[in-house]
Amino acid sequence: MTREPVLKVENLQTRFKSVQRGKFVHAVDDVSIELYPGEIVGLVGESGCGKSTLGRTIVGLEKATAGRVLLDGVDLSTLSGAALRSSRRALQYVFQDPYSALNDRQTVGEAIDEALLIDGVRSQSDRNRRTRELLDQVGLAEVVKDRHTRELSGGQRQRVAIARSLAVNPRVLICDEPVSALDLSIRAQVMNLFLGLQKDLGVACLFIAHDLALVRQAASRVYVMYLGKIVEHGPSQELYDHPSHPYSQMLLASAPEVDPVAERQRKAPVMVGEVPSPTSPPSGCRFRTRCPLAIDECKQQVPPAYKLSPGHSSACVFAKDLHRGKRSALIAPPEANAA
Ligand SMILES: Nc1ncnc2c1ncn2[C@@H]1O[C@H](COP(=O)(O)OP(=O)(O)OP(=O)(O)O)[C@@H](O)[C@H]1O
Ligand SMILES: [Mg+2]
Structure with a gap:
């Protein structure tokens, strides 16, 4: 039996x-x-690479200028009215900032009740039962139901926001850096919550993050995005063991070490320069202006995605060499050093 993707994004442009x-x-x-x-997939890249815009376009918060979004094989642009609203509900967005996602004047119970009403749960007793279930699913005690959302901690608010998203029985959650605004100490708890939900409810999750370590732990596959484009994707372990795009290599090498001693001793170069303006992106390969391996060819054409191993591809002319370890963006070639 071949599995069909729940969400398919084709040649999307915003x-x-x-x-x-x-x-x-x-x-x-x-x-x-x-x-x-039921899959957790990471989407990583530096600030301004277009991760949130991609997520927002998928759920319909931004309008695509080209391309298609398919939910269970159905192109959302062909739907309207109730069918479109129902498909939109199946795609939920979890925001980075749990403070802006909730209405301060509501109690937790009201916030969840509202989402259930939107989903068409008419009976108050059904909504009460579902609210209890949802609070339990996100690890909150039922007593918080009567508290105002403004009285909660960041971690608790994010749990309420997640409960609200789950209230409409989504198929896909787009989680836009959902733990980065939280204290370090509670990040792991909320991360574990995501892992549990994926297992228990089978919700697929696109997990947007800067923190590569976080994604590595949670995601089975990872997409690496640079200046509006996916430059590499593959199974997490394979991508972390054999990053095969210069950008992925440099992004991984510039991620801080968890161990402070290792961090002090780190010799790897950090990413040089900044992401160019997406208003006039470089011709050809968009990473070429920061790439230590760039050659003339990179200016002329957008590199195709080279398949390297099952499910792993990289859009770099040197992808195969990088994959085999014959070349590395971390050890600049002599001509690059001389420049
Ligand atoms: N509504 C908008 N109008 C014009 N430009 C926008 C708009 N929204 C985003 N952009 C631009 O699109 C680019 C991608 O932004 P986006 O927020 O998607 O990046 P990101 O990868 O999510 O960054 P971060 O990691 O900082 O959240 C940026 O250059 C941003 O300034
Ligand atoms: Mg963003």
């Missing part, structure tokens, strides 16, 4: 009008990704 007249911000450009039922 452009915004730029403040510079007649120009566009190329925030997401020709991105294709897939999510299978």
Whole structure:
């Protein structure tokens, strides 16, 4: 039996009008990704690479300028009315900031009740039962039901926000850095909650993060995004063991070591320069302006995604060499050093 993806994103493009007249911000450009039922997939990249725009476009908070989003094989752009609303509910977005996601004036019970009403649960006793169930699922005691959301800690608020998302029985959660605003001490707890939900409810989760260590622990597969494009994707372990795009290699090497001693002794170069403006992205390979391996060819054409091993591909002309360890972006070639 072949598994079908629950979410399929095909050649998605999201452009915004730029403040510079007649120009566009190329925030997401020709991105294709897939999510299978019950899978946690990481989406990583530096700030400004288009991760949130991709997530927001998938759930319909931004309008795609090209490409398609398919839920269970159905192109959302072909739906309207009740069918579209129902598909939209199946795609839920969990925001980074648990403070902005909830209405301060509501109690926890009211916040969840509202989501259940939107989902069409008519009977008050059914909604009460579901609220108890949801609070339990996100690890909150029933007593918080009568408290105002403003009285809760960050971690508790994020749990309530997750309970609200789950109230509508989603198929896919887009989790946009859902723990990065939380204290270090409670991040792990909320992360474990996500892992449990995926196991128990079979919800697929696209997990957006800067923190590669976090994604590595949680995700079975990872997409690496740079300046609007997916540059590499693959099974987590394979990608971490054999990063095969210069950007992924440098991103991994510049992630801080967990151990402070190792962090002090680290010799790996940190990422040089900044992400260029998405208003006028470099021609050809978008990473070439920061890549120690770039050659003339990289200017001329957008590199295709080279398949390296099952489910692992990288869009770099040197992908195969990088994968085999014959080349590395961390050891610059002599000509690059001389420049
Ligand atoms: N509504 C908008 N109008 C114009 N430009 C936008 C808009 N939203 C995002 N952008 C631009 O699109 C690019 C991608 O932004 P996005 O927020 O998707 O990046 P990100 O990868 O989520 O970054 P971060 O890690 O900082 O959250 C940025 O250059 C941003 O300034
Ligand atoms: Mg973002």
